[in-house]
Amino acid sequence: MNRTYAGTLDKSHAGSAATIAGWVQKQRDFGELVFIDVRDRSGIVQVVVDRSKGASEELLAIAKELRSEFVLRVAGEVRERSESTKNSKMPTGEIEIVATSIELLSRADTPPFPVDDEVDAAEDLRLKYRYLDLRRPALARNIILRDRIAHGVRDYMHRQGFLEIETPILTKSTPEGARDYLVPSRVHKGTFYALPQSPQIFKQLLMVSGLDRYYQIARCFRDEDLRRDRQPEFTQVDIEASFIDEEFVFTLIEGMFAEVFPLAGIPITTPFPRMGWQEAMDRFGIDRPDTRFGMELIDITAAAKAIDFAAFREAETVRGIVVPRGSSLSRRQIDDLSEEAKKLGASGLVWMKFDGLRGSSIKKFLDDAKFDSLRDALRANFNDLALIVAGKTTRVWDVLGSLRLKLGKEQGLIPGDRWDFLWVVDFPLFEWDEESGRFFARHHPFTSPRLEDVEKIESDPGATLARAYDVVMNGLELGGGSIRINTPELQSRMFRALGISDEDARDRFGFLIDAFRYGAPPHGGVALGFDRMVMLMARAESLREVIAFPKTARAQDLLSEAPSRVDEKQLDELGIALKRPS
RNA sequence: GGGGUCGUAGUUCAGUCGGUUAGAACGCUGGCCUGUCACGCCAGAGGUCGCGGGUUCGAGUCCCGUCGGCCCCGCCA
Numbered sequence: 001m002n003r004t005y006a007g008t009l010d011k012s013h014a015g016s017a018a019t020i021a022g023w024v025q026k027q028r029d030f031g032e033l034v035f036i037d038v039r040d041r042s043g044i045v046q047v048v049v050d051r052s053k054g055a056s057e058e059l060l061a062i063a064k065e066l067r068s069e070f071v072l073r074v075a076g077e078v079r080e081r082s083e084s085t086k087n088s089k090m091p092t093g094e095i096e097i098v099a100t101s102i103e104l105l106s107r108a109d110t111p112p113f114p115v116d117d118e119v120d121a122a123e124d125l126r127l128k129y130r131y132l133d134l135r136r137p138a139l140a141r142n143i144i145l146r147d148r149i150a151h152g153v154r155d156y157m158h159r160q161g162f163l164e165i166e167t168p169i170l171t172k173s174t175p176e177g178a179r180d181y182l183v184p185s186r187v188h189k190g191t192f193y194a195l196p197q198s199p200q201i202f203k204q205l206l207m208v209s210g211l212d213r214y215y216q217i218a219r220c221f222r223d224e225d226l227r228r229d230r231q232p233e234f235t236q237v238d239i240e241a242s243f244i245d246e247e248f249v250f251t252l253i254e255g256m257f258a259e260v261f262p263l264a265g266i267p268i269t270t271p272f273p274r275m276g277w278q279e280a281m282d283r284f285g286i287d288r289p290d291t292r293f294g295m296e297l298i299d300i301t302a303a304a305k306a307i308d309f310a311a312f313r314e315a316e317t318v319r320g321i322v323v324p325r326g327s328s329l330s331r332r333q334i335d336d337l338s339e340e341a342k343k344l345g346a347s348g349l350v351w352m353k354f355d356g357l358r359g360s361s362i363k364k365f366l367d368d369a370k371f372d373s374l375r376d377a378l379r380a381n382f383n384d385l386a387l388i389v390a391g392k393t394t395r396v397w398d399v400l401g402s403l404r405l406k407l408g409k410e411q412g413l414i415p416g417d418r419w420d421f422l423w424v425v426d427f428p429l430f431e432w433d434e435e436s437g438r439f440f441a442r443h444h445p446f447t448s449p450r451l452e453d454v455e456k457i458e459s460d461p462g463a464t465l466a467r468a469y470d471v472v473m474n475g476l477e478l479g480g481g482s483i484r485i486n487t488p489e490l491q492s493r494m495f496r497a498l499g500i501s502d503e504d505a506r507d508r509f510g511f512l513i514d515a516f517r518y519g520a521p522p523h524g525g526v527a528l529g530f531d532r533m534v535m536l537m538a539r540a541e542s543l544r545e546v547i548a549f550p551k552t553a554r555a556q557d558l559l560s561e562a563p564s565r566v567d568e569k570q571l572d573e574l575g576i577a578l579k580r581p582s
Numbered sequence: 583g584g585g586g587u588c589g590u591a592g593u594u595c596a597g598u599c600g601g602u603u604a605g606a607a608c609g610c611u612g613g614c615c616u617g618u619c620a621c622g623c624c625a626g627a628g629g630u631c632g633c634g635g636g637u638u639c640g641a642g643u644c645c646c647g648u649c650g651g652c653c654c655c656g657c658c659a
Contacts (some may be wrong), residue, residue, distance in 0.1 A: 110592065
């Protein structure tokens, strides 16, 4: 049976026979004349049954019986419509199929919501009936795009000589990092597998194995709370290669993006600009800067210290952002920003308006000369608004970085059709954690320090730079990676610096440390957030729009109703007793 | 864990200051209709106002609790 996709038909098929199969989008009954819009994954085409043009009584009877979402197969002849009946709103609007036979394959209950791009049904309903939601062309298009991108990635990686290798899903829990999803072992009662947060250790082992160039479109699991761009199970394009350096990774990824992003009409210019972590923080207050607009952070510590204002005098740094034409913001709006700043940890937010009135929240500390000196330091123009935060540098980065993004969106400063790709490099190797009073690995504990920084691991950990890199687009982290440590000696020093005892390290990563004793090549890699890539390319607002069966904000699958209770018998077999049976 | 917001017919929503029988549109059911594509016309069915409790003569509306969707903070090496 030669089936054609409905959406692919056009004038060039006029006069030829065609068979389509799909769902009834809409039936319009005129008595002796019936139109049926038939939908399949490619689109919609109009079928016509016309008694006056020779359609049989039986055919008409079937056509009249059709309801939304009935499944049918239609055979007929493609015909160009007369000029007056063409529909320019439909891609197939110039033609229709004159049915010679209609086979009713399946009836359907009235759907709980209309299967139509126009209608915004409640999200929980859409998730419960996901199979219906996926019939909607807009959503189906995203899933189809996802396939194209995955295929593009595989094709590219294969040509670059990479092997697609699967790694275990049932693996070992390695605390530190995200919370693990655990799977109890039946054979070894009281023990648990963990689902992988990423295939990190396995891909490094594959390098020790000499397989040399690995990639995988890998499912990863993290038991943390969700966001619109975070699902508990998600997909990474995971990559690792031996005998390579940073430049290899940059070129590889730029080449991949140059192939894949144009599939969604997004232009790619390579090579991507690079920015040091320090510069990113100083200019944008964040390690994944959105470079599509200005309003950068400006250091005004020198000018601010000249003012007799305690919060400035005592601060480690004083920095500000200048909102173009922001002097029109109301007191209320500025108060909201102030509150936002406090929520982010600022002790206060100083504002200055550069209109004729020279308004400021610290006006009583400012004479005209000092007001102007701050204005000059901020390089502000007439009618601009400055927002200034003083305090610890990391805190100031945080607050101003967030306010910058918020204002950029609200003030419409972000140009719509721009795609700013960027490498962020020279990350610090460690990050100081106030709470526990120790250093953490910023990326992960296998990341190599820069060669010239190796001695700082012990002498000045905070100043040690890593051979790590992130690829960022429009302020979104698309992926990150590093060149890894490949000697047991350096790895041990790293663990010690992190306060992980030899015993601990043995227990958690012993197999990797062991492996490194048997000849580990220099290697490194990167992991890309595949769902996020698809989301960007689909111009979707949420990851849920690009995953076939996503979970809710509370990590449930409303379709299958997972997670769910299990039989007492199943728990017994696993040697598990619930603490609070209910 | 915290904050915000939403929850009324199958769907999307309206519902005034707490007051009589809870409405609209779409959808659905039946009928008519030959060029529609948001078809049109006629008739009709359809409600646990998320759930539980409270205040009140009286609650969709007020109060408390709870459940669920979404967004944000924390969290996500």
